Amino acid sequence: MPDDFLIRAALAGIGLMLAAGPLGAFVVWRRMAYMGDATAHAAVLGVALALATELPVAFGTGVVALAMALAVAGLSGRGRTADTALGVLAHSALALGLVAVSFLKGVRVDLSAYLFGDVLSVTRGDLVWIWGGAATVLALLAWRWNRLLTATVNEELAQAAGLDPRREKLVLTLALALVVAVAIKIVGALLVAAMLIIPAASARAFARTPEAMAAWAVGLGIVAVLGGLWASLGFDTPAGPSIVAAAAAIFCLSLIPGRSAR
Amino acid sequence: MTLIEARGLAVRHGALSVLRDVDIAVEAGEIVTILGPNGSGKSTLVRALIGLEPAAAGAVVRRPGLRIGYVPQRLQIDPVLPLTVRRFLSLPRRVGDAEAAAALERTGVGGLGARQMSVLSGGQQQRVLLARALLGRPEILILDEPTQGLDQIGEAAFYRLLEEVRQESGAAVLMVSHDLHVVMSTSDRVICLNGHVCCEGTPKVVSAAPEYRALFGHGTGGALALYRHEHDHDHDHGEGPHHHHHHHDHAHEVEDA
Numbered sequence: 407m408p409d410d411f412l413i414r415a416a417l418a419g420i421g422l423m424l425a426a427g428p429l430g431a432f433v434v435w436r437r438m439a440y441m442g443d444a445t446a447h448a449a450v451l452g453v454a455l456a457l458a459t460e461l462p463v464a465f466g467t468g469v470v471a472l473a474m475a476l477a478v479a480g481l482s483g484r485g486r487t488a489d490t491a492l493g494v495l496a497h498s499a500l501a502l503g504l505v506a507v508s509f510l511k512g513v514r515v516d517l518s519a520y521l522f523g524d525v526l527s528v529t530r531g532d533l534v535w536i537w538g539g540a541a542t543v544l545a546l547l548a549w550r551w552n553r554l555l556t557a558t559v560n561e562e563l564a565q566a567a568g569l570d571p572r573r574e575k576l577v578l579t580l581a582l583a584l585v586v587a588v589a590i591k592i593v594g595a596l597l598v599a600a601m602l603i604i605p606a607a608s609a610r611a612f613a614r615t616p617e618a619m620a621a622w623a624v625g626l627g628i629v630a631v632l633g634g635l636w637a638s639l640g641f642d643t644p645a646g647p648s649i650v651a652a653a654a655a656i657f658c659l660s661l662i663p664g665r666s667a668r
Numbered sequence: 669m670t671l672i673e674a675r676g677l678a679v680r681h682g683a684l685s686v687l688r689d690v691d692i693a694v695e696a697g698e699i700v701t702i703l704g705p706n707g708s709g710k711s712t713l714v715r716a717l718i719g720l721e722p723a724a725a726g727a728v729v730r731r732p733g734l735r736i737g738y739v740p741q742r743l744q745i746d747p748v749l750p751l752t753v754r755r756f757l758s759l760p761r762r763v764g765d766a767e768a769a770a771a772l773e774r775t776g777v778g779g780l781g782a783r784q785m786s787v788l789s790g791g792q793q794q795r796v797l798l799a800r801a802l803l804g805r806p807e808i809l810i811l812d813e814p815t816q817g818l819d820q821i822g823e824a825a826f827y828r829l830l831e832e833v834r835q836e837s838g839a840a841v842l843m844v845s846h847d848l849h850v851v852m853s854t855s856d857r858v859i860c861l862n863g864h865v866c867c868e869g870t871p872k873v874v875s876a877a878p879e880y881r882a883l884f885g886h887g888t889g890g891a892l893a894l895y896r897h898e899h900d901h902d903h904d905h906g907e908g909p910h911h912h913h914h915h916h917d918h919a920h921e922v923e924d925a
Contacts, residue, residue, distance in 0.1 A: 552761075555760075556759040559743075559745065559749070559751065559756070560743055562720060562740050563738065563740060564760070565718070565720050566719075566720065566738035566740075569760060614782075616749065616755065
């Protein structure tokens, strides 16, 4: 029987992937990879602000990640400067966060826990937050699935069918901020985007429909979580990066030709 | 019965005036083609009619509850998005398997249901897009240069299909083209557009109208020579008899006029 902390870690990772799998598929389909990155980087600023104001860390990261995602979405709607604006915003937010943390007197902050996650120290309270957040994201995506998908396939077709692509984009932005807030404890700010993108990208090779790709992303992500935790225990490596490394290994396997379900 | 109309419609892109004073109307069951050179605002007009472009002045009036079937110019489906034709037909409104299969069969791409959208040829994709539009039981089909990227045989076949669909379903058709002679036999009415409506009428009337000539230059000696050259060229290479005949007719008309 594995230790309690290990079971909690596994449950946290599984909860994360339930939301990050389908959302990651949208991030890949819509080429929002960099947006996931930017949102995650900004979360460090959220950590600093939360610690300074003594609000829950998850709340602070959620709010700042959302603000960041909205700023990025607004800028990327204006075309050619979006890429540069993203770079400016993402790294400025990360740097500001790191600087802000250093100003926090009397608070001993283990910053690497927020950058790389500390899944092995997940508490029961964290689990409630993670699963609650993941369930919310999953419900949001399931509710609007066909509309989100139509807007992703072609904005004109969506508009002609009476949908508002901007609203669907906002739904994804919201979901992204929530997932970042949920995931920061597990894999950390620097690796959140990895768990969104890598399992979804690996899933492409096995799927013929969007739904199948989302389901595969969840499944492969969970395998990565369990594999990463096992490796972390066996080789005494940091848990968050080990999970991402496992996901990367799965991605490499998915590249083996002959598996493509086209 | 008027299905959709533009009244004094103007559309601007920033400071640039793309359309001004556009008055057009589509009646139930008719096939109307919007014709114009590149940059004449054809696509913008179609987009405004569907509600994708805001009107800077004037208005678009749709019959309340009008069911529009929209076929966009070209759909770029990223191969990273796995999407079968069958799944695509259920976006955003889910349709039954039998219904989906019948629509694909009708547009001549039956059996493509399991194919990935990203690997379809241009012609197959247009037919799938048309099938999807038909699933909404449209009263009007709106198509933006539906045959772009098709060869002339594919183009002719697609227009025949549109005419059949119109006959069966009674749906009106509003489409955009840049080439009069390919839509000549299919259209009931042609609207010549160049930022505003230049001329309007049956294909025969429009092809003889001075405004049309001015726009496309077919009345000038140079263009006529070009036309004859095209005609000869087609003839030399022995393309389909229908096509040859068509060119011949047209050149003949221009000479007569």
